[in-house]
Amino acid sequence: MTSDTHRAIEAVWRIEAPRLVAGLGRLVRDVGVAEELAQDALVAALEQWPAEGVPRNPGAWLMTTAKRRAVDRIRRDETFRRKLEELGRDLEESTPDVAGLVAEDDGIGDDRLRLMFVACHPVLSTEARAALTLRLLGGLTTDEIARAFLVPEPTVAQRIVRAKKALANAKVPFEVPQGDELAARLSSVLEVVYLIFNEGYSATAGDDWMRPALCEEALRLGRVLARLAPREPEVHGLVALMEIQASRAAARTGPGGVPILLADQNRARWDHLLIRRGLAALERAEAQTEKPGPYVLQAAIAAVHARAGRFEDTDWPRMAALYEQLAATSPSPVVELNRAVALSMAYGPGAGLELLDQLMAVPALRDYHLLPTVRGDFLARLGRPAEARAEFERAASLTRNERERTLLLDRAAACPVGDQPQG
Amino acid sequence: MRFMVITKATAASEAGTPPPTEVFDTMGKFIQELMDAGVLLAADGLHPSSQGARIYSDGEKKTVVDGPFAETKELIGGFFLVETKSLEECVEWFKRMPGQDEGNIEIRRVIQAEDFAETMTDAQRAAVEQRDQETRYN
Known part of the structure; x- marks a missing residue:
């Protein structure tokens, strides 16, 4: 019986802890103290509930108990009082209104946002x-x-x-930041x-x-955040991105945990409930902004894959356009590389190669092994095996991953000697 | 962990009587709380069984029987799909569901890919993949 109660307490804690700490945080204006008080209430529950049973409204019980402790501590503990004063606030103001102890906590959502x-x-x-x-x-x-x-x-x-x-x-x-x-x-x-x-x-x-x-956990936090800050497109963007990525969880590894590339994944095993949720979140985000931020754009990219029933159905021109936007808002070598791949899928390897050649000139990317890897791939598809082989060999010399090096050297060796006429 | 929470039909739901106005408020508030906590994935209610049917199988023979069905308390009235950390957490949430004065709510864990990870052989996995593929594209 006791262990059942303990499991129930754990579950109540899981549900109530954020509200509890958030509500107390507003009261004492110190997250550390708020958490201690919440813990005190949990300890009290662990002492009392196994004997007396779980109360009808466990959340209110915990909050009332924690607030009583807060009042006790403020009255009794000189050090704590000083600490509160040091923290720069009026003791009167932070001494909870005893009458309001059991009152419903309105604005608890705002408290959770502050806590976050x-x-x-x-x-x-x-x-x-x-x-x-x-x-x-x-x-x-x-x-x-x-x-x-x-x-x-x-x-x-x-x-x-x-x-x-x-x-x-x-x-x-303990505030939600304003303005800039x-x-x-x-x-x-x-x-x-x-x-x-x-x-x-x-x-x-x-x-x-x-x-x-x-x-x-992250998905849950994201969903909570989307409820707390419903007018922030990037929040919905992040939720959409996570829902869609999580939808592939079952398909992304094969037997023995071997990773399966997106192109080869069995799309029937994608979680279509999560995809639907992700697409809905993305729609909300896109409806709220003309200039999508990095999370909305990444979610939009993930959605292009999610909407394609088969890899061959992928809307590559849209993908390339989204990567171009992403490169403009948050430039990075990985984004550029993905953009080049999208371009090559949409308009042929020549289009991708053009972008890569620009990237080759960036000093910071000189030793980035994925650059020659992808370049070698484009060259091979363009029927320029000699150049492709050189790129694969260069990539092999740059990577630190042993398995990848072997793979790249294999690809280099597979390039026929002497260029063939372009078809 | 994903759970399906199955609520049962009542005499009123089977009669097609819409719930009293205040239930929309209390239930609405409960659903809102589930959403605020980030645990709700989906939820729907079902029409009376008089608008449904059953397919009975006897070997090769299939017999279709139209609703309504008699055993009201065993009929599904609606469902929630939630994601919680544990069965206990799910139970704790649904102890709070309003308007449940009698009968029962059934909580069942949804099978997800990782549940098979350890017991499936490669051949079995391949068979499932094949089946998934077929149901998807046919």
């Missing part, structure tokens, strides 16, 4: 942001976070303690959510199950 912005504050390192977000908004334990990121638990615990301290030291206000600050801060939040997603997406067979579970 604080947990993803740029004063913290990216790892700290991710850990704190999963802890405070995902209700994950430090052990779960540690297993997910393949680091020892004390490391995560330390990371979180330090992060809370850093937030307090920097006097980070909003865009930059929002992109920090989105970056953290997408980082969590990618960490989960890069999990391989045999990993702890907490790793792939990060994808679900």
Whole structure:
């Protein structure tokens, strides 16, 4: 019976923790203290519920208990009082209205949004942001976070303690940023959510199950964010991107965990529920903006694949146009390379080659092994095997991956000697 | 983990009586909460079984029987598809579903690709892939 209650408490915690910490955060204006108070309430629940049963409204019970502790602490604890004063606010104001203790928490959504912005504050390192977000908004334990990121638990615990301290030291206000600050801060939040997603997406067979579970965590955070900030197209863009990428999870590896390229994936195994959700989110995003940002564009690119029933049906001209837009808003070698591939698929290898030749002139890309790899591929398709072979060999000399090197040398060896007339 | 939460038909739903106005509010609020927490993937309600049919099989023989069907409490009234961390979390959410004064709600885990990962042989996997391919393109 007791272990059933414990599992129930864990489930309640998972549901209530974000609301609880967010609501308390507004009250005490300190995320670290808010989390401690929420933990206190959890401990109280662990003590009382197994004997008395889970209350009818467990969320309200936890909130009431935590708020009572807050009042107790403020009244009793001189140090805590000073700490609150140091943090620069009027004690009167932060002493909760006892009558309002059990009142329904309106504006709790705003509190959660504030919490998200604080947990993803740029004063913290990216790892700290991710850990704190999963802890405070995902209700994950430090052990779960540690297993997910393949680091020892004390490391995560330390990371979180330090992060809370850093937030307090920097006097980070418990607020949703306004005006010019909003865009930059929002992109920090989105970056953290997408980082969590990618960490989960890069999990391989045999990993702890907490790793792939990060994808679900990130999706959940993204969906929550989309409800909290429904007028931000980039939020919907990120959600769309994650839903569509997650839809391929079942198709992207074969037996033994061997990765399967997008072109070869069995599209019947894509999760069509997630695709529908992703396309709907993308539609919302696109309806809200004339100038789509990087997440909306990446989602639009993912959607081009999602809409194609077979690889041959892919709308390559649209793909190339989207990559061109993406290259303009967030230029990177990978984006350019993908754009070149899209161009070659849409208009033939010659079109792709033209772009690659421009890229070859960029000094920063001189040693980027994917450049000669793709160039070799285009040249081979153009019937210029001698040049193709040279590119594959160059790529082989640049890559650090042993398996890839073998593959590239094989491709080089497969190029016939002497150019053939172009067809 | 993905779950299908199956709600059951009631005498009222089988009679096609629309729910009272306040249910739209309470249920709406519940669904909103599921969305706010990022757990709801899809949800739908079903018309009375009088608008449905059953196909009975006996060997090669198929017999179609039109609704309504008698065993109201065992009929599906609607469903939710949710993604939660555990069965317990899903249970905790649906203990909060309003308007459930009697009967039961059934929670079932949806099979996803990774559930097969360990027990399927390569040949079985290939067979499934083949089947998927056929159902997709026919």
